[in-house]
Each structure stands twice: as C-alpha cells, then as structure tokens.
Amino acid sequence: EPEVTQTPSHQVTQMGQEVILRCVPISNHLYFYWYRQILGQKVEFLVSFYNNEISEKSEIFDDQFSVERPDGSNFTLKIRSTKLEDSAMYFCASSRDRGLYEQYFGPGTRLTVT
Amino acid sequence: DQQVKQNSPSLSVQEGRISILNCDYTNSMFDYFLWYKKYPAEGPTFLISISSIKDKNEDGRFTVFLNKSAKHLSLHIVPSQPGDSAVYFCAATPLEYGNKLVFGAGTILRVKS
Numbered sequence: 724e725p726e727v728t729q730t731p732s733h734q735v736t737q738m739g740q741e742v743i744l745r746c747v748p749i750s751n752h753l754y755f756y757w758y759r760q761i762l763g764q765k766v767e768f769l770v771s772f773y774n775n776e777i778s779e780k781s782e783i784f785d786d787q788f789s790v791e792r793p794d795g796s797n798f799t800l801k802i803r804s805t806k807l808e809d810s811a812m813y814f815c816a817s818s819r820d821r822g823l824y825e826q827y828f829g830p831g832t833r834l835t836v837t
Numbered sequence: 838d839q840q841v842k843q844n845s846p847s848l849s850v851q852e853g854r855i856s857i858l859n860c861d862y863t864n865s866m867f868d869y870f871l872w873y874k875k876y877p878a879e880g881p882t883f884l885i886s887i888s889s890i891k892d893k894n895e896d897g898r899f900t901v902f903l904n905k906s907a908k909h910l911s912l913h914i915v916p917s918q919p920g921d922s923a924v925y926f927c928a929a930t931p932l933e934y935g936n937k938l939v940f941g942a943g944t945i946l947r948v949k950s
Contacts, residue, residue: 727880729880754936756936756937756938758938765940765941765942765943766881766926766928766938766940767940768937768938768939771936771937778936779936779937781937814880814881816880818936821932821936822932822936823869823886823888823932824936825871825883825886826871826883826936826938827883828873828880828881828882828883829880830878830879830880831878831879831880
C-alpha cells in the first residue's frame with residue numbers, strides 16, 4: 724500500500740540554524756500538507772500546497788518557513804533560522820485532491836532545537 | 838483554539854465490547870470530519886470520514902455518527918480489540934479553506950483483554 728515517507732526521522736539542530744525536512748507524498752496525490760505537534764499539544768496545521776503554490780497557511784507559518792516541491796516526488800519544509808520553540812514532531816501529509824479526500828500522514832520528523 | 842474538542846482524555850473498555858469516542862465542534866463552517874488513530878512515534882493513520890451531508894458512515898468495525906444540530910460526532914468501534922489501543926483524534930475541515938484539518942486533543946483508548 725502506498726505511503727507517505729519522511730526523512731530524517733530525527734533531526735537535532737542548534738538555534739539559528741536552517742533545517743530542511745523532506746517528504747515523499749503518495750505518488751498520485753495532488754495536495755500536500757505540513758502539520759506539527761509540540762509535545763503535549765494538539766496536532767496543528769502549518770500549510771497546504773496545491774498546483775505548485777501555497778493554498779492556505781496558518782499564523783504559525785511565518786517568514787521563517789517555506790515549502791517547495793523541487794521535483795516530481797519530494798516536498799520539503801524549510802525553517803530558515805530555528806528557534807527553541809520550533810522543537811516538535813513535523814508531519815507531512817498528502818491527499819488525492821482537494822475536497823472530500825482523506826489526508827494520509829507520514830511517520831513524522833522529530834525536530835529538536837538546542 | 839478550541840474549535841474541536843475531545844472532552845474525554847482516556848477511555849478503557851473490555852475486549853469485545855463497544856468503544857464510543859466523542860467529539861464536539863464549534864465552527865459551523867466545518868463540513869468534512871475525519872477520525873485518525875495514532876500509535877506512539879508514528880504519524881496519524883486515517884480511519885474513517887464523514888461529510889456534513891450524511892449522518893452516518895460505516896466501514897467494517899468502525900462507524901461514525903454526525904449530529905450537525907448538536908455539532909457532535911462519535912466513533913463507534915464494535916467489537917473492540919486489544920490492537921485498537923491507541924490515541925484517537927477527531928479532525929474537521931472547512932473544505933473551502935485549503936483542506937486544513939483542525940484536530941482535537943485526542944482520546945487514549947485502552948482495550949483490555
């Protein structure tokens with residue numbers, strides 16, 4: 724069964740450094756997402772991406788964040804200058820299209836900012 | 838942000854019995870609702886969904902009920918199995934706004950054998 728994959732599974736970085744989290748969505752899916760879950764808190768929406776542009780973003784997704792689909796398979800989340808409060812599990816998800824289509828999540832990348 | 842609430846942090850049921858997980862929402866713009874299951878150190882796994890034009894959707898042991906007037910949905914698992922032990926998240930989306938999912942806090946389900 725097709726699945727969303729994410730790399731790395733765990734990333735440790737120092738405050739102020741740039742990180743890139745990578746995702747390979749399910750191959751015939753058109754809509755891509757990033758969510759995060761800070762320890763002990765809810766899963767929060769960050770951004771959705773469709774047709775090579777951002778469809779919707781949350782207030783969390785400020786200028787420090789960017790997303791890109793550099794080729795036909797990868798979908799990346801870049802954090803330009805990490806802060807301690809960026810430490811969280813980051814989940815990538817994809818759906819076949821917009822509308823009544825469920826989102827399938829990857830296993831997550833645990834980002835630890837020290 | 839309390840748009841989606843799961844008021845029971847945990848639920849314990851006996852194997853073979855019914856598990857009922859509840860979820861309330863406040864945003865009347867929500868028109869698609871989903872349940873996810875999550876094990877530790879894994880991503881959420883899609884279980885079942887329902888659109889706002891329906892009041893029930895069934896898939897095997899899982900049934901989701903939607904009461905729009907009460908802004909309430911529930912997930913029924915019958916019969917419950919020990920492998921169902923996980924955290925269950927309710928999520929909702931206003932489809933018009935980029936399909937973003939708004940999650941509840943989750944309910945830990947323990948199925949005792």
